[in-house]
Amino acid sequence: MRNDLSGRDFEDYIHHPLLMFFNIYSSINFISKLNRVLNFVPGTVEMSAHLNWLIIRDNNCHLLKQRNVKKPFSTEANNLTNLSTFRYSGLVHKKTLAIKAADKKGFTVTLNKGKLQQCPARNKVSVTFKAGPRRSLKKLKHLLVGNKYRNDLKQAALRKASALLRSQRPAKVKPAKKTE
Numbered sequence: 248m249r250n251d252l253s254g255r256d257f258e259d260y261i262h263h264p265l266l267m268f269f270n271i272y273s274s275i276n277f278i279s280k281l282n283r284v285l286n287f288v289p290g291t292v293e294m295s296a297h298l299n300w301l302i303i304r305d306n307n308c309h310l311l312k313q314r315n316v317k318k319p320f321s322t323e324a325n326n327l328t329n330l331s332t333f334r335y336s337g338l339v340h341k342k343t344l345a346i347k348a349a350d351k352k353g354f355t356v357t358l359n360k361g362k363l364q365q366c367p368a369r370n371k372v373s374v375t376f377k378a379g380p381r382r383s384l385k386k387l388k389h390l391l392v393g394n395k396y397r398n399d400l401k402q403a404a405l406r407k408a409s410a411l412l413r414s415q416r417p418a419k420v421k422p423a424k425k426t427e
Contacts, residue, residue, distance in 0.1 A: 299339040304331070307338070325359065327403040334399060342397050346407045353377035354411045356387060356404075358396065380412045 310331055311320040320329050325337025325345045337343040341361040349355050355375045363370045374390065376383035387408055391401045 296339045296341070297333070300333045300336060303338060304333070309338070325357075327400060327407050335403065340397075344391075344397060344400050344404055346404060346411065348411050348415065349375050349377060352415055353383060354408050356390065356408075376408075380409075383412065384408060 309321045309323045309326075311322060313319070319331045321331040321336070322329070323337040325343035326335050327344060327346065328335045333339070337345070341359070341364060343359045345357040347355050347357070353376050355373055358372045358374075360370055360372065376386055378386065384405055388401065388405060390396070391404060392398065
């Protein structure tokens with residue numbers, strides 16, 4: 248069978264040490280084998296977080312713009328402060344963090360792994376903290392600092408978790424004033 252590759256291109260590829268073991272029958276077969284050897288996955292192009300932010304910062308479906316407000320708000324799932332800023336954006340970073348209220352008491356922390364971006368089902372890790380306010384906040388701090396997971400989000404995560412725990416506290420009942 249005849250190869251569609253020209254003489255010089257064919258000679259450059261045939262002397263590659265990884266490709267010497269393949270028997271090349273056609274250019275299509277050759278390209279598919281080359282892709283398999285080099286572990287090429289079509290459609291996976293990684294862009295930097297800064298470039299992604301420049302593209303989506305002014306127009307995306309999660310923006311809440313209002314008059315007389317300098318910074319627009321954001322409704323993203325993994326945005327801790329609900330501000331539309333690069334640091335807290337859950338859309339552009341590989342490692343993101345979300346804190347939500349648990350069923351009855353406590354809170355649930357959802358972390359995104361940095362490596363499994365192409366597998367959304369295996370990308371998330373959820374941890375539920377129900378021990379008590381002080382112990383839960385200490386565990387959250389150790390989870391973020393000990394694993395070196397986005398140290399810049401530590402303070403915002405502690406504030407959001409603390410606010411959730413404060414909202415779950417039962418309201419104090421003030422005694423009614425006696426009228427004479």
